[in-house]
Amino acid sequence: MHCVRKVTDDLYWIGGNDHRLALFENVHPIPEGVSYNSYLLLDEKTVLFDTADWDVCRQFLENLEYVLDGRPLDYIIVNHMEPDHAASLAEVTLRHPEAVLISTAKAFTMMGQFGFAMENKRETVKEKDTRCFGKHTVTFIMAPMVHWPEVMFTFDTTDGILFSADAFGTFGALDGRLFNDEVDFERDWLVPARRYYTNIVGKYGRQVQAVLKKAGGLDIRMICPLHGPVWRTDLGWFIDKHVKWATCTPEEKGVVIVYGSMYGNTEAAAQKLAALLCEKGMTNVRVYDVSETHVSYLIAEAFRFSHLVLASVTYNLGIFPPMKDFIHDMQALEFKGRTVGLVENGTWAIKSGALMKEELEKMKDMTILDGPVTVTSSVNDASAAGLEALAESLIASMGD
Numbered sequence: 001m002h003c004v005r006k007v008t009d010d011l012y013w014i015g016g017n018d019h020r021l022a023l024f025e026n027v028h029p030i031p032e033g034v035s036y037n038s039y040l041l042l043d044e045k046t047v048l049f050d051t052a053d054w055d056v057c058r059q060f061l062e063n064l065e066y067v068l069d070g071r072p073l074d075y076i077i078v079n080h081m082e083p084d085h086a087a088s089l090a091e092v093t094l095r096h097p098e099a100v101l102i103s104t105a106k107a108f109t110m111m112g113q114f115g116f117a118m119e120n121k122r123e124t125v126k127e128k129d130t131r132c133f134g135k136h137t138v139t140f141i142m143a144p145m146v147h148w149p150e151v152m153f154t155f156d157t158t159d160g161i162l163f164s165a166d167a168f169g170t171f172g173a174l175d176g177r178l179f180n181d182e183v184d185f186e187r188d189w190l191v192p193a194r195r196y197y198t199n200i201v202g203k204y205g206r207q208v209q210a211v212l213k214k215a216g217g218l219d220i221r222m223i224c225p226l227h228g229p230v231w232r233t234d235l236g237w238f239i240d241k242h243v244k245w246a247t248c249t250p251e252e253k254g255v256v257i258v259y260g261s262m263y264g265n266t267e268a269a270a271q272k273l274a275a276l277l278c279e280k281g282m283t284n285v286r287v288y289d290v291s292e293t294h295v296s297y298l299i300a301e302a303f304r305f306s307h308l309v310l311a312s313v314t315y316n317l318g319i320f321p322p323m324k325d326f327i328h329d330m331q332a333l334e335f336k337g338r339t340v341g342l343v344e345n346g347t348w349a350i351k352s353g354a355l356m357k358e359e360l361e362k363m364k365d366m367t368i369l370d371g372p373v374t375v376t377s378s379v380n381d382a383s384a385a386g387l388e389a390l391a392e393s394l395i396a397s398m399g400d
């Protein structure tokens, strides 16, 4: 049975929702599910904007045929050919050999690499090319490395609709709701949206900024991303979030404490520090166990807050392995510009503080506060005093 939503009088959402996939990209947990958005325009010509992941292919095909209602499919615009959107392309083109594919030269090359080899006619487009489908004219905006090299956006100049590929997307299945004003986005969707952006696109902040600048000149009235809600109100609010994420600018003054603890003593130091911060008036504090919390959540929280504390036991004369993975992910995603406090622990040959500092100094614009606070096996009066000094130093570094 078809399951579609009307976006405008002549544009339909015909994608699918996936609650069965545990790990997005086989890396990131998605307990909230995910949607694969595909859109079909019914103009003098029929135009499909991207397809969908193989997991929802059956639903997607039913939706497509229902909305087409016997009409031929004239065009398929492929804004992004990563398999979570293009895996169903071969199936669609087998059923619709009449459809002309429109995409970038790079996308056609990559479709060949993936074996999405279809016989359909192809039209390669580049920046500012246009196509008219009847009432609707679209223009193409190249968006390389947002977050793959072949990506483009398509802008419907008639209705002011930006088909933005993965940009402005989020984890989370739609489950019937389609528009941002049908959900409490700030309450229920901002956390998955931040985690989606920072982990999937976070490395490409410069490229995102470049395309945001180009899009800034357009009269955008609606954003149709490939994952998550369609934006038709408060566009500026969500765009501003993306500007912050793309520039790795903190959204909130606050402290994220991430600890790696073997027997609970480094955890106790982290808890003591959190309590001291709150006692001194800084209550916007979050504490995470690096062994228990998937790194994608830690990355998102690091992007969100202004200050970060890493507390790690020394393990095999090195950084606790899950903490090392977290630091490595921060480096890979070009995380930058934070004030960081360090806490190290060990029973002999305590090394983790100096090693974490060395790794953090490889990132841009990081301020490492004096320290580290050294805990010898468990917190004692001396290390408690060190934690108190670190709490004061964190608060002092926040300014007014």
Ligand code: FEO
Pocket: 080, 082, 084, 085, 147, 148, 166, 226, 227
């Ligand atoms: Fe949602 Fe980059 O694919």
